[in-house]
Amino acid sequence: MRIGEAPTAEVLRNLCHQVREDHPVVGPEAEKRVGAMREAIDEIASALERLGRGSPWDPGTKVSDDFLAPLFRAYFRKLGLPEDLMTKKSFYELAEHVAPEELDPEVREKLDAIAAVAASATPVGG
Secondary structure (H helix, E strand, C coil): CCCCCCCCHHHHHHHCCEEECCEECCHHHHHHHHHHHHHHHHHHHHHHHHCCCCCCCCCCCCHHHHHHHHHHHHHHHHCCCCCCCCCHHHHHHHHHHCCHHHCCHHHHHHHHHHHHHHHHCCCCCC
């Protein structure tokens, strides 16, 4: 996965298996959520194609606004949940569902640099 690139359908489906870090979703509820995500992906991807905006996985797609925001609204609507449970400011949560080997080397490099700075930081007043 590259910077600015849409998460894969697999990453989005993996998200359906977890409500919170300590609360996995299993069984029929997980199947329902994965099905809702699959339908939402198909719905939004088809809409983008019909509008002549290409695929969500095309390099020129503005992923956060053109794909993810409507995708999550559709997904939560299909589950009968409030549509604002995953807003743009929460998209970083998708990163934990990406396998490390799927990350582009540039992304890994940036994350390693951030981790190095964080590890060497000292708390204010500490």
